[in-house]
Amino acid sequence: MTASPRVLCVGEALMDRIERDGSAKEYVGGSLLNVARGIAQLGHDTTLASWWGEDERGQQLAKALAEGDVHVLPGTSGADHTTVAYAHVDSEGRATYEFDLLWDLPEQARPDTYDHLHTGSFAATVEPGGKKVLRLVKEAALTGTVSYDPNIRPSVMGSPEQARGRIEEIISFCDIVKASDEDISWLYPDRAVEDVMRSWLAMGPAMVITTRGPWGAYARLAGERDMLVIDPLNVELGDTVGAGDSFMAGLISALLDAGLAGSGQARRKLREAKWADVLSALHRATVTSGLTVSKLGAFSPNRADVARVTDGHPELK
Numbered sequence: 001m002t003a004s005p006r007v008l009c010v011g012e013a014l015m016d017r018i019e020r021d022g023s024a025k026e027y028v029g030g031s032l033l034n035v036a037r038g039i040a041q042l043g044h045d046t047t048l049a050s051w052w053g054e055d056e057r058g059q060q061l062a063k064a065l066a067e068g069d070v071h072v073l074p075g076t077s078g079a080d081h082t083t084v085a086y087a088h089v090d091s092e093g094r095a096t097y098e099f100d101l102l103w104d105l106p107e108q109a110r111p112d113t114y115d116h117l118h119t120g121s122f123a124a125t126v127e128p129g130g131k132k133v134l135r136l137v138k139e140a141a142l143t144g145t146v147s148y149d150p151n152i153r154p155s156v157m158g159s160p161e162q163a164r165g166r167i168e169e170i171i172s173f174c175d176i177v178k179a180s181d182e183d184i185s186w187l188y189p190d191r192a193v194e195d196v197m198r199s200w201l202a203m204g205p206a207m208v209i210t211t212r213g214p215w216g217a218y219a220r221l222a223g224e225r226d227m228l229v230i231d232p233l234n235v236e237l238g239d240t241v242g243a244g245d246s247f248m249a250g251l252i253s254a255l256l257d258a259g260l261a262g263s264g265q266a267r268r269k270l271r272e273a274k275w276a277d278v279l280s281a282l283h284r285a286t287v288t289s290g291l292t293v294s295k296l297g298a299f300s301p302n303r304a305d306v307a308r309v310t311d312g313h314p315e316l317k
Helices: 031-041 056-067 129-140 160-171 181-187 193-203 243-257 264-272 275-293 303-312
Strands: 006-010 014-020 023-029 045-049 084-089 095-100 116-120 145-149 176-180 207-211 217-221 228-230
Touching: 006 031, 006 129, 014 056, 023 031, 023 056, 031 045, 031 056, 031 116, 031 243, 116 129, 116 243, 129 145, 129 160, 145 243, 145 264, 160 181, 160 193, 176 181, 176 243, 181 193, 181 207, 193 207, 193 217, 207 243, 207 275, 217 275, 228 275, 243 275, 275 303
Parallel strands: 006 045, 006 116, 014 084, 116 145, 145 176, 176 207
Antiparallel strands: 014 023, 084 095, 207 217, 217 228
């Protein structure tokens, strides 16, 4: 019997201090924490390699990950203090961020005992950790599969020109890339989303997806000529915190289930895949993201939550 694929998520876990309607509350957060917790809640063996302090906020992160069935890589709590993201949520539920940031990686971070690596956001671009993330991506691509979400944070990534080279280098080693239309507009202000997606696909990935908020998503495959338009799940909006991370978690989970991620053989299958092979993965990503935006904060749906939606919408299975 083949063992289930093991997933390593590499990137930030932090405290989100969210200001909404004149009041502020703190929640555990961070793009990679959200993705790791989302994948684990969907039943996969998941480890997070991150960087936080042994302060009260760091202890909250460790507790939340343990409760979410996420393993934490030893050495992760080696920072001087835990990063805080100050998020302001506007009247339309959109969040903007500023950071009190420390970013590095523990020396124990190695991809060789994992089958799929996911990274993204400022972890790949902010030093000194960024160079280490790039090294892990290159190593992971030799034997398993790699996914990436640039998840742009302008306040810590510098200019588009500064960030673009590292982001494109990482994309060239990836199998799956997901970005929002806002990410692409920041990186390439004078180019159409569809044009950027074609360019990224030519760099090496087998799948490129652009999420478009309430307008759903676009997807491209190496094995298909045309672009697919994906409709969103119709829900009442709570806020958009963690929406893209939940989409990514649902996508990775379903690709692992389908044997389209998690090994060298899976990489080859994904490169040859047609829309019929990946529709269930795109549907799961749509459902998990929709469930997240229906709540306040970065809610991570489990398989039972997903099943309650798909049982009522068989076309999403």
